[in-house]
Amino acid sequence: MNLTSEQKMLVETVRRFVENEMLPLEDEIEETGRLAPEKARALFEKASANGMYAMNIPEEFGGGGLSAVDTMLVEEQFGHAKDILIRRAFGNVYEVLLKCNEAQRERWLLPTVRGERTCSIAITEPNAGSDAAAIKTRAVPDGKGGWKITGGKHFISDGEFSDFFVVSVVTDASAGAKGISLFLVDKGTPGFIIGRDQKMMGLTGTSHVELAFDEVPVGPENLLGGEGQGFKLILETLGRVRLAQVCARAVGKSVRLLNLMVSYAQERKQFGKPIGDFQMIQQMIADSVVEINASRLLVLDAASDIDNGIDARDKIAMAKFYVSEVLGRVADRAVQVYGGMGYCADLPIERMYRDARIYRIFDGTSEIHRTVVARSAMKHGEALYGTL
Amino acid sequence: MKVLVPVKRVADYNVKVRPKSDGSGVELANVKMSMNPFDEIAVEEAVRLKEAGVASEVIAVSCGIAACQETLRTALAMGADRAILVETDAELQSLAVAKLLKVVADKEGAQLVICGKQAIDDDANQTAQMLAALLDWGQATYASKLSVADGTIEVTREVDGGLETLALALPAVVSADLRLNEPRYATLPNIMKAKKKPLDTLKAAELGVDVAPRVATLSVYTPPERKGGIKVGSVAELVHKLKDDTRVL
Ligand SMILES: Cc1cc2nc3c(=O)[nH]c(=O)nc-3n(C[C@H](O)[C@H](O)[C@H](O)COP(=O)(O)OP(=O)(O)OC[C@H]3O[C@@H](n4cnc5c(N)ncnc54)[C@H](O)[C@@H]3O)c2cc1C
Numbered sequence: 001m002n003l004t005s006e007q008k009m010l011v012e013t014v015r016r017f018v019e020n021e022m023l024p025l026e027d028e029i030e031e032t033g034r035l036a037p038e039k040a041r042a043l044f045e046k047a048s049a050n051g052m053y054a055m056n057i058p059e060e061f062g063g064g065g066l067s068a069v070d071t072m073l074v075e076e077q078f079g080h081a082k083d084i085l086i087r088r089a090f091g092n093v094y095e096v097l098l099k100c101n102e103a104q105r106e107r108w109l110l111p112t113v114r115g116e117r118t119c120s121i122a123i124t125e126p127n128a129g130s131d132a133a134a135i136k137t138r139a140v141p142d143g144k145g146g147w148k149i150t151g152g153k154h155f156i157s158d159g160e161f162s163d164f165f166v167v168s169v170v171t172d173a174s175a176g177a178k179g180i181s182l183f184l185v186d187k188g189t190p191g192f193i194i195g196r197d198q199k200m201m202g203l204t205g206t207s208h209v210e211l212a213f214d215e216v217p218v219g220p221e222n223l224l225g226g227e228g229q230g231f232k233l234i235l236e237t238l239g240r241v242r243l244a245q246v247c248a249r250a251v252g253k254s255v256r257l258l259n260l261m262v263s264y265a266q267e268r269k270q271f272g273k274p275i276g277d278f279q280m281i282q283q284m285i286a287d288s289v290v291e292i293n294a295s296r297l298l299v300l301d302a303a304s305d306i307d308n309g310i311d312a313r314d315k316i317a318m319a320k321f322y323v324s325e326v327l328g329r330v331a332d333r334a335v336q337v338y339g340g341m342g343y344c345a346d347l348p349i350e351r352m353y354r355d356a357r358i359y360r361i362f363d364g365t366s367e368i369h370r371t372v373v374a375r376s377a378m379k380h381g382e383a384l385y386g387t388l
Numbered sequence: 389m390k391v392l393v394p395v396k397r398v399a400d401y402n403v404k405v406r407p408k409s410d411g412s413g414v415e416l417a418n419v420k421m422s423m424n425p426f427d428e429i430a431v432e433e434a435v436r437l438k439e440a441g442v443a444s445e446v447i448a449v450s451c452g453i454a455a456c457q458e459t460l461r462t463a464l465a466m467g468a469d470r471a472i473l474v475e476t477d478a479e480l481q482s483l484a485v486a487k488l489l490k491v492v493a494d495k496e497g498a499q500l501v502i503c504g505k506q507a508i509d510d511d512a513n514q515t516a517q518m519l520a521a522l523l524d525w526g527q528a529t530y531a532s533k534l535s536v537a538d539g540t541i542e543v544t545r546e547v548d549g550g551l552e553t554l555a556l557a558l559p560a561v562v563s564a565d566l567r568l569n570e571p572r573y574a575t576l577p578n579i580m581k582a583k584k585k586p587l588d589t590l591k592a593a594e595l596g597v598d599v600a601p602r603v604a605t606l607s608v609y610t611p612p613e614r615k616g617g618i619k620v621g622s623v624a625e626l627v628h629k630l631k632d633d634t635r636v637l
Contacts, residue, residue, distance in 0.1 A: 005461045009579050012422075013465075017573055051576030064576045 001300065007073055014052065014077040021046060022081040022089060029082060029205040030351055040088040044115055047089040054093040054113045056244065061105070062113040063093070068240060068306035072248040072299050079252020082355070084205035086249070087158055091115060096166055096182070096237040099225045107221075108164060108184050120162040121241075122153040122211055123234065130368050133177040133231060137213060138170040146219040147171070148191075149183065152212050155362075159194055159209030163187050167211075168230050180230035183222045191216040202354035239316045240306055242363045247299045247319045250327040250359045251292060257327075257334040257352055258288045264338055275337070284333040292330065295323040314376045314384060321366040321373075324359035331356040389536070389558070391434040391443045392498040393468065394489055395427040395450050397459040398509040411607040414509070423459045426504025428466070429564040432571040433534060434502050435467035442536045445469050447496060451480055451488045457587060464582040465574035471585070472496075476592035476599065484599035486518035491595045493523060498559065500541070505530050505563040516563035526556040530565040 003011065021043060029035050047053050056071045057063025066074065078086045093112050097119065100109040111117040128134040137151025149169055156165070164186045172179030185192055195210030225233045262285060265276030275281050302315035331353045335342035342349045360366045377384050399405050399414070400422040408415045423431075437443035448463035450456040451474040460471035474488045493501055501523075506513035520527030532551070533544035536558075544553045546565055574582075592599060620626045630637045 005458050006579055006583055008458065009462060009465055009574060009582065010576070013574050013579065049575075050573045051578075052573075055576060065580075066576075 001296070003073070007070060010070065011073050011077055013050075014074045015080070017047065017050070017052065017089075018077055018081050022085045025085060026082050026348065026351075029084060030345075033204055035084050035088065035205045040084075043085065043089045048115055052090055053115050054091045056095065057093050057098070057113050061098070061109060068243075068303040069300055071240075071244055072303045075244040075248035076252040076255070076296070076299075079249030080256045082205060082351075083157075083203045087118075087161075087206065092118065092120075092158060092245070094119065094121060094166070094237070095240055096121070096224070096233060099233055099237070100184075103221060104184065104224070117163040118158065118161055120156050120159050120165050121238070122156045122159075122165045123168045124153060124155050126152065126154050130365060132168070132234070133180065135168055135170060135180065137167070138173065139181065139183065139218070142217065146217060147183075148215040148217055149185070149213045150215055152210065154210045155198060155208050156211055157208055157362075158206055159211065160197060160207035165211065166224060167213075168234065171227050171230075175228060177231040178228050181227050182224040182230040182233055183218050184224055185213075185216060185218060185222065189216050189218070201357060202351060203358060204351070235313070238363070239313050242320060243299060243302055243306075243312075243316050246359060246363045247295075247302075247316070247323045250323045250356075251295045251299060253352060253356060254288070254292045254295065254327045254330040257330050257349065258285070258292060260347075260349060261285060261288065261334050261337045264341075281337060284337055288330045288333055291326040295319070295326045298322055314373060314380075317364075317369040317372040317376075320364060321360070321369040325366060327356045327359050389437075389443050389499040390445045390447060390496055391437060392489070392493055392496060392501045393427070393430050393434045393446060393448050393463065394485070394501070394503050394515070395431065395448050395459050395463050396424040396504070396507045396509075397421050397450065397452060397456045398424045398507055401425055401508055407608045407610055411609055413605065413608050421455070421458075423462050424504050424507045424509075426506060426508070426564055426566070427463075428504075428571040429566070429568050430502040430504050431463045431466050431468060432569045433531075433564060435572075436569065437500075437536065438467065438469075443500070447472060447498070449474065449489065449492050451476070451485050451592065453477055460587055461582050462574065464585045464587070465579045466572060467578065469585065471587040473587065473589045474592050474595070475589050478592070478599055479601055480599060481601050481603055482512045482515045483518055483602060484597070486515050486522055487597045487599065488592055488595060489515070489519050490522045491597060492590070493519075493559075500536075500558060501525075501561045502534075503561065503563045505565050516561050520561035523559070523561065526560040527562070528554045528556055528560065529563040531562050532565050532567045534562060534568065 025039060051064055055064030055066045055074060059065035078090055097109045097112060112119055123132050125135050125137060139147035139149045142148050164184055167183050167185050168180055169183055170179055171181040187194065191214040193212040195212055197207045197209055200208055265281050265285060266274050268275045298319040302312045302319050305312035305315060334349050335353055338349055341347055344350060382388055399416060400420040403419050405414050431448065434443060434446040438446050446468045448460050448468040448471045450460050454475060456473055460473060464471055472492060501519060503516040516529060517527060528543035528545060530545045531543045532546050535542045539558050541556050541558060541560055542553060543562055544551050620629060
């Protein structure tokens with residue numbers, strides 16, 4: 001990949017910010033289980049002052065206006081850091097908010113781009129994960145042009161911190177996926193309860209909460225996109241989020257792990273020589289190098305399609321499972337190259353190994369994305385993987 | 389007041405450099421290159437003078453190969469107004485750079501040149517001093533504080549005994565030390581704007597300056613690994629070690 005001089009500068013600047021301002025906070029998060037609010041605030045202010053908050057959102061709404069390709073380049077750099085640090089420094093300003101109509105913008109989109117409000121996406125339910133169209137949370141008309149929402153969600157990332165939620169809800173139970181709508185629900189709405197933090201294997205510092213809705217009143221002003229448009233909006237807009245927040249960040253994590261492996265292979269001596277002289281260690285390094293480069297190409301190729309207005313869903317599915325599985329392999333090799341030190345919590349590898357595991361699960365499991373790719377191959381044939 | 393800031397493209401400070409296998413220099417192929425960190429401090433200081441309304445224009449200048457444009461773009465993204473590349477493929481030593489900078493300083497009518505105190509590649513620490521001599525301007529090296537008022541600048545410099553404050557009449561040359569400031573991150577809008585700022589190229593060969601190297605490098609090699617220290621049991625043994633074993637005394 002030949003980057004332009006702006007892209008290089010962008011990548012270097014973000015990397016420097018991540019290394020100087022963010023990585024030093026990681027040990028404390030791991031030890032205390034949280035990012036201290038005053039540190040989160042300071043981090044946000046510094047990133048925001050440098051124009052690094054909400055870089056993915058068009059300039060007309062106050063964002064950085066990066067193309068999809070540039071977004072992926074910076075997201076890869078974000079990926080070096082822990083999830084919670086990325087959220088606070090650079091924002092989770094999901095593109096689905098761009099579907100806000102003019103009246104909704106002031107209340108939800110613009111303050112989110114400015115970092116005054118934060119938002120979570122709430123789709124998954126205890127009984128509807130991979131099968132996201134099988135959700136049971138429903139909105140019943142209140143007879144006055146509004147609805148009352150009842151149901152529950154779980155695993156909602158950053159839910160403790162968020163001021164509002166984009167919630168998928170059934171508005172027409174007879175219409176299947178076409179009966180699902182998205183609502184913007186503010187924290188504090190009567191009947192809306194933000195439940196307990198569900199402890200995870202990794203991602204220390206980020207909350208993942210249960211949500212309960214008990215006849216939560218919402219009006220037409222809370223409806224994002226049209227009624228019954230929810231599933232379509234999710235499919236249209238969450239692909240880019242997935243490519244950025246899961247795929248590109250996973251590449252960054254793999255790069256950080258490989259950097260650590262490469263330097264340890266040269267420093268650590270056993271049997272009188274650096275372990276990097278042993279071919280079995282070299283194989284782990286070589287495989288990681290190639291898989292990481294292949295990962296990035298998949299991500300940037302999909303992003304380039306997005307920039308050119310081409311439907312990138314199949315490519316995003318390819319990237320999603322390949323890149324997250326590469327991260328899994330690289331993390332596993334990093335532990336192996338470091339031996340006992342890789343398993344020991346004194347070094348970041350142990351926590352990165354735990355953090356890596358979720359990448360194959362959230363935002364669609366590897367199995368689901370493989371199914372998408374295989375079905376597309378059978379439908380489109382060589383168009384999916386050839387050059388004709 | 390126009391401020392000129394020379395910036396040098398050097399191996400990034402994170403890179404572990406190695407000598408070339410033939411000992412002719414440092415291996416720079418496939419090495420990440422960045423702006424010399426002391427020059428970043430110089431750019432930051434110049435941009436602050438501009439922001440304070442003291443400087444009218446900040447001009448970044450780099451001498452060397454075409455790739456130095458990247459270093460200049462970084463200076464532009466940090467806030468320099470425009471940039472000049474004095475392009476040459478020739479090896480440039482400090483004196484040659486000082487001569488080229490003199491031409492640019494004269495041509496631009498610069499009142500103040502802020503250099504990094506040294507470049508982290510050769511650590512020569514002499515370009516600013518040579519430039520001041522060639523221009524016949526006052527100089528203040530290792531600045532840790534700088535303020536400008538009414539045609540005079542006041543520079544606090546870190547010297548062995550503590551801090552020394554100098555007052556200089558403009559025009560002058562200042563070299564920046566580590567504690568002068570903490571350079572900013574280039575902001576996203578400035579990175580995007582950097583491309584639109586003017587970057588002019590002068591051919592070094594056309595400036596009528598003799599840039600031929602004056603110093604020859606005989607060989608470059610890794611320093612021998614340091615041996616561990618020893619503990620001595622008595623003063624007598626210490627004196628013996630210093631006198632007879634190491635011949636320090
Ligand atoms: C840390 C974390 C953060 C999350 N953040 C959010 C969030 O912010 N918002 C949100 O809405 N959700 C979030 N989720 C939910 C996440 O997206 C789901 O966990 C994920 O989609 C999988 O759903 P599930 O857990 O119900 O697994 P299930 O769907 O029950 O899957 C179980 C297993 O069956 C396999 N399987 C299922 N269907 C098929 C099939 N058709 N073919 C083959 N295999 C199949 C799966 O691949 C998996 O291996 C988060 C989850 C976690 C753990």
